[in-house]
Amino acid sequence: DIQMTQSPSSLSASVGDRVTITCQASQDISKFLNWYQQKPGKAPNLLIYDASNLETGVPSRFSGSGSGTDFTLTISSLQPEDFATYYCQHYNNLPITFGQGTRLEIK
Protein backbone atom coordinates (compact mmCIF):
# COMPACT_ATOMS: atom_id res chain seq x y z
CA ASP A 1 0.00 0.00 0.00
CA ILE A 2 1.11 3.56 -0.65
CA GLN A 3 1.52 5.53 2.58
CA MET A 4 0.50 9.19 2.58
CA THR A 5 2.13 11.36 5.24
CA GLN A 6 0.80 14.83 5.94
CA SER A 7 2.55 17.56 7.85
CA PRO A 8 1.95 19.17 10.13
CA SER A 9 -0.67 17.07 11.93
CA SER A 10 -2.08 20.24 13.43
CA LEU A 11 -1.59 23.91 12.82
CA SER A 12 -2.70 27.10 14.53
CA ALA A 13 -3.12 30.17 12.35
CA SER A 14 -4.95 33.48 12.20
CA VAL A 15 -7.48 34.89 9.77
CA GLY A 16 -5.60 36.36 6.83
CA ASP A 17 -2.56 34.09 7.20
CA ARG A 18 -1.06 32.12 4.33
CA VAL A 19 -0.99 28.42 5.20
CA THR A 20 0.72 25.47 3.52
CA ILE A 21 0.05 21.80 4.22
CA THR A 22 2.28 19.14 2.75
CA CYS A 23 1.58 15.55 1.73
CA GLN A 24 4.28 13.03 0.92
CA ALA A 25 3.65 9.72 -0.81
CA SER A 26 5.77 6.65 -0.09
CA GLN A 27 6.26 6.15 -3.83
CA ASP A 28 5.80 8.06 -7.08
CA ILE A 29 2.10 8.76 -7.68
CA SER A 30 2.51 11.18 -10.59
CA LYS A 31 -0.30 13.74 -10.24
CA PHE A 32 -2.88 11.31 -8.83
CA LEU A 33 -3.56 13.28 -5.66
CA ASN A 34 -6.69 14.97 -4.30
CA TRP A 35 -7.33 17.27 -1.33
CA TYR A 36 -10.46 17.36 0.84
CA GLN A 37 -11.73 19.59 3.62
CA GLN A 38 -13.78 18.14 6.46
CA LYS A 39 -15.64 20.13 9.09
CA PRO A 40 -16.84 18.54 12.35
CA GLY A 41 -19.88 16.32 11.86
CA LYS A 42 -19.81 16.71 8.09
CA ALA A 43 -18.71 14.63 5.13
CA PRO A 44 -15.44 15.55 3.40
CA ASN A 45 -15.61 18.08 0.58
CA LEU A 46 -13.41 17.97 -2.53
CA LEU A 47 -11.12 20.99 -2.92
CA ILE A 48 -8.39 20.02 -5.39
CA TYR A 49 -8.14 17.11 -7.83
CA ASP A 50 -5.23 15.82 -9.92
CA ALA A 51 -2.85 17.70 -7.60
CA SER A 52 -3.56 21.20 -8.89
CA ASN A 53 -7.06 21.51 -10.34
CA LEU A 54 -9.54 23.57 -8.35
CA GLU A 55 -12.93 21.91 -7.99
CA THR A 56 -15.85 23.97 -9.26
CA GLY A 57 -17.22 26.27 -6.59
CA VAL A 58 -14.12 26.15 -4.37
CA PRO A 59 -12.68 29.60 -3.58
CA SER A 60 -9.56 30.59 -5.50
CA ARG A 61 -7.60 31.14 -2.26
CA PHE A 62 -7.12 27.35 -2.29
CA SER A 63 -4.41 25.98 -4.55
CA GLY A 64 -2.49 22.74 -4.95
CA SER A 65 0.84 21.82 -6.44
CA GLY A 66 3.30 18.99 -6.75
CA SER A 67 3.89 15.73 -8.54
CA GLY A 68 5.72 12.49 -7.92
CA THR A 69 5.97 12.13 -4.15
CA ASP A 70 5.64 15.68 -2.77
CA PHE A 71 2.51 17.79 -2.78
CA THR A 72 1.25 20.96 -1.14
CA LEU A 73 -2.09 22.57 -0.40
CA THR A 74 -1.94 26.32 0.09
CA ILE A 75 -4.59 28.65 1.44
CA SER A 76 -3.51 32.14 0.46
CA SER A 77 -5.52 34.13 3.02
CA LEU A 78 -7.32 32.18 5.73
CA GLN A 79 -10.99 32.88 6.23
CA PRO A 80 -12.99 31.91 9.34
CA GLU A 81 -14.77 29.13 7.44
CA ASP A 82 -11.44 27.48 6.53
CA PHE A 83 -10.77 26.17 10.02
CA ALA A 84 -11.25 22.45 9.50
CA THR A 85 -9.32 19.23 8.92
CA TYR A 86 -7.66 18.64 5.56
CA TYR A 87 -6.86 15.28 3.96
CA CYS A 88 -4.85 14.26 0.93
CA GLN A 89 -5.78 11.09 -1.00
CA HIS A 90 -3.91 9.24 -3.72
CA TYR A 91 -5.40 7.15 -6.50
CA ASN A 92 -2.28 5.86 -8.23
CA ASN A 93 -3.40 2.30 -7.59
CA LEU A 94 -5.53 0.27 -5.21
CA PRO A 95 -5.95 0.42 -2.31
CA ILE A 96 -6.72 4.12 -2.26
CA THR A 97 -5.28 5.70 0.87
CA PHE A 98 -5.63 9.03 2.66
CA GLY A 99 -3.19 11.03 4.68
CA GLN A 100 -3.75 11.12 8.42
CA GLY A 101 -5.19 14.63 8.25
CA THR A 102 -4.09 18.13 9.22
CA ARG A 103 -6.23 19.96 11.73
CA LEU A 104 -6.22 23.70 11.15
CA GLU A 105 -7.18 25.66 14.25
CA ILE A 106 -7.70 29.30 15.07
CA LYS A 107 -4.79 30.95 16.86
Add this chain to the structure above:
Amino acid sequence: EVQLVQSGAEVKKPGESLRISCKVSGNTFTTYWISWVRQMPGKGLEWMGRIDPSDSYTNYSPSFQGHITISADKSISTAYLQWSSLQASDTAMYYCARHLGGSSGVVFDYWGQGTLVTVSS
Protein backbone atom coordinates in the same frame (compact mmCIF):
# COMPACT_ATOMS: atom_id res chain seq x y z
CA GLU B 1 -29.19 17.59 -8.49
CA VAL B 2 -26.89 14.78 -7.40
CA GLN B 3 -27.50 13.49 -3.90
CA LEU B 4 -26.18 10.47 -2.02
CA VAL B 5 -28.57 9.78 0.84
CA GLN B 6 -27.51 7.24 3.44
CA SER B 7 -29.62 5.23 5.86
CA GLY B 8 -29.91 6.24 9.49
CA ALA B 9 -27.77 5.55 12.53
CA GLU B 10 -27.60 2.00 13.84
CA VAL B 11 -26.92 0.51 17.27
CA LYS B 12 -26.00 -3.16 17.21
CA LYS B 13 -24.52 -5.85 19.44
CA PRO B 14 -21.31 -7.74 18.68
CA GLY B 15 -21.98 -10.69 16.40
CA GLU B 16 -25.07 -9.16 14.80
CA SER B 17 -25.39 -8.53 11.10
CA LEU B 18 -26.05 -5.18 9.47
CA ARG B 19 -26.61 -3.65 6.05
CA ILE B 20 -26.49 0.10 5.49
CA SER B 21 -27.49 1.84 2.30
CA CYS B 22 -26.63 4.74 0.02
CA LYS B 23 -29.29 5.90 -2.42
CA VAL B 24 -28.13 7.96 -5.37
CA SER B 25 -30.38 10.47 -7.08
CA GLY B 26 -29.75 12.23 -10.36
CA ASN B 27 -30.02 9.43 -12.94
CA THR B 28 -26.27 8.73 -12.82
CA PHE B 29 -26.14 5.57 -10.73
CA THR B 30 -24.53 3.29 -13.31
CA THR B 31 -22.10 5.96 -14.55
CA TYR B 32 -20.15 6.28 -11.32
CA TRP B 33 -18.45 3.88 -8.96
CA ILE B 34 -19.54 4.00 -5.33
CA SER B 35 -16.93 3.67 -2.61
CA TRP B 36 -17.33 3.24 1.13
CA VAL B 37 -15.07 5.13 3.54
CA ARG B 38 -14.74 4.51 7.27
CA GLN B 39 -13.99 7.15 9.88
CA MET B 40 -13.48 5.83 13.39
CA PRO B 41 -14.20 8.23 16.26
CA GLY B 42 -11.69 11.07 16.22
CA LYS B 43 -9.66 9.44 13.44
CA GLY B 44 -8.96 9.83 9.73
CA LEU B 45 -10.48 8.47 6.55
CA GLU B 46 -10.03 4.86 5.40
CA TRP B 47 -11.11 3.53 2.02
CA MET B 48 -12.89 0.21 2.40
CA GLY B 49 -13.83 -0.77 -1.12
CA ARG B 50 -15.94 0.12 -4.12
CA ILE B 51 -18.50 -1.16 -6.59
CA ASP B 52 -19.28 -0.47 -10.23
CA PRO B 53 -23.09 -0.48 -10.16
CA SER B 54 -23.33 -1.19 -13.88
CA ASP B 55 -22.10 -4.76 -13.39
CA SER B 56 -21.58 -5.07 -9.60
CA TYR B 57 -17.82 -5.53 -10.00
CA THR B 58 -16.11 -4.85 -6.68
CA ASN B 59 -12.68 -4.05 -5.29
CA TYR B 60 -11.84 -4.26 -1.59
CA SER B 61 -9.05 -2.87 0.51
CA PRO B 62 -6.98 -5.74 1.93
CA SER B 63 -7.68 -4.26 5.37
CA PHE B 64 -11.40 -4.96 4.98
CA GLN B 65 -11.49 -7.90 2.55
CA GLY B 66 -13.44 -10.80 4.03
CA HIS B 67 -15.09 -8.70 6.74
CA ILE B 68 -17.47 -6.63 4.59
CA THR B 69 -19.57 -7.06 1.47
CA ILE B 70 -20.39 -4.27 -0.94
CA SER B 71 -23.35 -4.67 -3.26
CA ALA B 72 -25.71 -2.61 -5.38
CA ASP B 73 -29.23 -2.72 -6.77
CA LYS B 74 -29.34 -0.59 -9.88
CA SER B 75 -33.12 -0.91 -10.14
CA ILE B 76 -33.39 1.37 -7.10
CA SER B 77 -30.05 3.23 -7.50
CA THR B 78 -28.82 2.03 -4.13
CA ALA B 79 -25.48 0.73 -2.93
CA TYR B 80 -25.00 -1.28 0.25
CA LEU B 81 -22.34 -2.04 2.83
CA GLN B 82 -22.90 -5.21 4.81
CA TRP B 83 -21.40 -7.04 7.77
CA SER B 84 -22.32 -10.61 8.75
CA SER B 85 -20.80 -10.40 12.22
CA LEU B 86 -20.11 -6.99 13.72
CA GLN B 87 -17.31 -6.30 16.19
CA ALA B 88 -16.95 -3.45 18.64
CA SER B 89 -14.12 -2.15 16.47
CA ASP B 90 -16.63 -1.55 13.66
CA THR B 91 -18.00 1.41 15.61
CA ALA B 92 -17.49 4.31 13.23
CA MET B 93 -19.04 6.75 10.81
CA TYR B 94 -19.37 5.29 7.33
CA TYR B 95 -19.56 7.42 4.21
CA CYS B 96 -20.43 6.51 0.65
CA ALA B 97 -18.87 8.58 -2.12
CA ARG B 98 -18.95 8.45 -5.90
CA HIS B 99 -16.24 8.70 -8.53
CA LEU B 100 -15.92 8.20 -12.25
CA GLY B 101 -14.11 5.17 -13.59
CA GLY B 102 -11.40 4.70 -16.17
CA SER B 103 -8.92 7.46 -16.88
CA SER B 104 -10.87 10.02 -14.83
CA GLY B 105 -9.33 8.65 -11.68
CA VAL B 106 -10.72 8.18 -8.21
CA VAL B 107 -11.93 11.66 -7.35
CA PHE B 108 -14.73 11.69 -4.79
CA ASP B 109 -16.86 14.61 -5.93
CA TYR B 110 -20.07 13.79 -4.03
CA TRP B 111 -20.44 12.19 -0.62
CA GLY B 112 -23.29 10.86 1.44
CA GLN B 113 -24.05 12.46 4.79
CA GLY B 114 -22.66 9.48 6.71
CA THR B 115 -24.15 6.62 8.74
CA LEU B 116 -23.05 6.21 12.34
CA VAL B 117 -22.74 2.58 13.38
CA THR B 118 -22.33 1.82 17.07
CA VAL B 119 -21.51 -1.73 18.15
CA SER B 120 -21.77 -2.31 21.87
CA SER B 121 -22.85 -5.08 24.19
